[in-house]
Amino acid sequence: MIEFLANLGRSGLHWLSVLGRASMFLFRVLRAQDAVVRRYRLTLAELYSVGVRSLLIIAVSGLFVGMVLGYQGYITLVKFGAAEALGGAVALSLVRELGPVVTALLFAGRAGSALTAEIGLMKTTEQLSAMEMMAVDPYRRVFAPRFFAGFLSMPLLAAIFSAVGVMGGYIVGVGLLGVDSGSYFSQMQAVTDWREDVVSGVIKSIVFGFVVTWIAIFQGFDAEPTSEGISRATTQTVVISALAVLGLDFILTGLMFT
Amino acid sequence: MNDERVADTPHVVVEDLVFRRGRKVIFDGLSLTVPRGRVTTVMGPSGTGKTTLLRLIGGQLRPDSGRIWVDGEEVARLSTRRLYALRKRMGMLFQTGALLTDMNVFENVAFPLREHTDLPEELIRNLVLMKLEAVGLRAARDLSPAQLSGGMARRVALARAIALDPDMILYDEPFAGLDPITMGQIVTLIQRTNRTLGLTSVLVTHDVVEAMDISDQVVLIAEGRVMDAGTVEHVRAGASAWSEQFLGGRPDGPVPFHYPGDSYRDDLMRGRESGND
Numbered sequence: 001m002i003e004f005l006a007n008l009g010r011s012g013l014h015w016l017s018v019l020g021r022a023s024m025f026l027f028r029v030l031r032a033q034d035a036v037v038r039r040y041r042l043t044l045a046e047l048y049s050v051g052v053r054s055l056l057i058i059a060v061s062g063l064f065v066g067m068v069l070g071y072q073g074y075i076t077l078v079k080f081g082a083a084e085a086l087g088g089a090v091a092l093s094l095v096r097e098l099g100p101v102v103t104a105l106l107f108a109g110r111a112g113s114a115l116t117a118e119i120g121l122m123k124t125t126e127q128l129s130a131m132e133m134m135a136v137d138p139y140r141r142v143f144a145p146r147f148f149a150g151f152l153s154m155p156l157l158a159a160i161f162s163a164v165g166v167m168g169g170y171i172v173g174v175g176l177l178g179v180d181s182g183s184y185f186s187q188m189q190a191v192t193d194w195r196e197d198v199v200s201g202v203i204k205s206i207v208f209g210f211v212v213t214w215i216a217i218f219q220g221f222d223a224e225p226t227s228e229g230i231s232r233a234t235t236q237t238v239v240i241s242a243l244a245v246l247g248l249d250f251i252l253t254g255l256m257f258t
Numbered sequence: 259m260n261d262e263r264v265a266d267t268p269h270v271v272v273e274d275l276v277f278r279r280g281r282k283v284i285f286d287g288l289s290l291t292v293p294r295g296r297v298t299t300v301m302g303p304s305g306t307g308k309t310t311l312l313r314l315i316g317g318q319l320r321p322d323s324g325r326i327w328v329d330g331e332e333v334a335r336l337s338t339r340r341l342y343a344l345r346k347r348m349g350m351l352f353q354t355g356a357l358l359t360d361m362n363v364f365e366n367v368a369f370p371l372r373e374h375t376d377l378p379e380e381l382i383r384n385l386v387l388m389k390l391e392a393v394g395l396r397a398a399r400d401l402s403p404a405q406l407s408g409g410m411a412r413r414v415a416l417a418r419a420i421a422l423d424p425d426m427i428l429y430d431e432p433f434a435g436l437d438p439i440t441m442g443q444i445v446t447l448i449q450r451t452n453r454t455l456g457l458t459s460v461l462v463t464h465d466v467v468e469a470m471d472i473s474d475q476v477v478l479i480a481e482g483r484v485m486d487a488g489t490v491e492h493v494r495a496g497a498s499a500w501s502e503q504f505l506g507g508r509p510d511g512p513v514p515f516h517y518p519g520d521s522y523r524d525d526l527m528r529g530r531e532s533g534n535d
Contacts, residue, residue, distance in 0.1 A: 135373075
């Protein structure tokens with residue numbers, strides 16, 4: 001029993017110290033955000049690497065998720081003679097929940113893991129140290145542009161995911177199952193509230209973007225400078241990000257949709 | 259202060275340096291001085307904290323106690339802005355080269371110039387080509403770091419380290435893992451860079467022969483303190499038993515071949531006794 005409590009305490013202390021280091025790191029990254037504007041070329045390059053390169057996986061996933069929603073939604077709604085409401089059901093599911101959450105999970109797997117591995121490798125090969133010794137602040141040169149790029153890309157990617165998802169639902173619902181095209185879009189317009197649904201979804205995706213990018217960059221920065229260390233950090237980025245996104249989704253949903 | 263007096267002052271002074279990693283004591287009251295414009299080599303066995311010493315001099319680590327002055331400024335007390343200003347006057351050559359992998363050779367050497375100056379592109383190009391010519395790699399400017407051998411990477415890193423014309427260069431194990439030809443090239447480069455640019459050079463290494471050839475002053479460290487220090491001749495002539503063992507590469511001496519423990523005889527006898535039980 002004592003052993004169990006001691007282990008629990010040790011693990012608690014370990015995670016508290018990680019959280020402390022991560023918070024200090026975030027503070028320094030945020031303080032260096034002026035570099036995002038001053039060094040806009042670096043920021044644009046990172047936006048391309050983090051955002052544009054994630055487009056394909058986000059768009060394809062959005063399409064499939066929308067198609068599945070269209071199909072499943074139709075099966076349920078047709079039982080109640082409400083197949084025309086399909087557009088609203090698909091849009092609400094995407095904008096409120098699936099858009100931000102699935103995009104964040106995919107973003108953690110695609111861009112988050114890449115950020116962790118890149119920064120971890122820069123640390124292992126002493127590139128970050130070399131920058132410091134050349135009087136170049138890695139927080140401004142490396143971390144700030146990447147953080148901003150992740151933070152900005154996430155809501156945009158979530159919006160694209162939802163938009164493509166709506167089209168996926170349309171292809172299945174209207175194209176294959178025969179729902180009326182006009183009803184699909186008019187129902188969508190009627191039930192989707194700008195502030196209640198769209199803005200809430202955007203807030204979620206902003207929070208997820210902030211958290212996932214923070215976790216990814218910090219894991220790379222804090223990685224043990226060995227190949228095992230990088231491998232562990234990359235895995236942790238995906239696992240911790242996924243748990244954080246799902247946990248935060250529950251909290252944000254509770255706060256925003258009560 | 260006039261130039262002559264500046265020239266007389268040591269470039270780096272380390273005083274009573276204590277540094278620990280967790281419970282392990284790396285330096286325990288280490289003191290040394292690095293004269294200006296000379297090559298000073300810090301030697302010692304692997305794991306004695308030679309690289310740590312360079313990081314302390316460069317302000318990447320802070321001492322637990324004791325003080326380090328570089329160019330008259332106490333490194334640990336400098337604000338980030340002043341520390342970065344000091345670092346612009348010092349170059350560091352990392353053991354692996356530490357080239358930025360997303361840039362080619364030319365861009366790596368241009369990196370400090372682009373970061374710290376507003377020079378026109380044409381001038382940057384000329385400066386980079388001059389630095390690369392000095393290390394014999396002008397024609398390799400379009401290669402990526404992955405295409406370079408270990409020695410070439412170190413030469414590019416040296417070109418990058420001298421890009422801002424620093425007053426001092428810190429070399430971290432510059433000879434480790436090099437073939438004889440490449441090692442000869444690096445030795446010549448260090449010597450030539452030091453002489454032509456009038457730099458202060460601090461080398462940390464355990465390659466005795468190469469280091470002794472090019473050093474003006476040698477500092478031998480072990481167990482967290484200085485074992486011997488002085489000119490090459492002084493260290494060779496009046497060396498302590500420890501230094502003699504280190505410089506001569508003898509397997510046994512003050513640093514024992516056997517890991518400290520109970521006597522061999524007692525250990526064997528104990529086995530026999532327990533066998534009789």
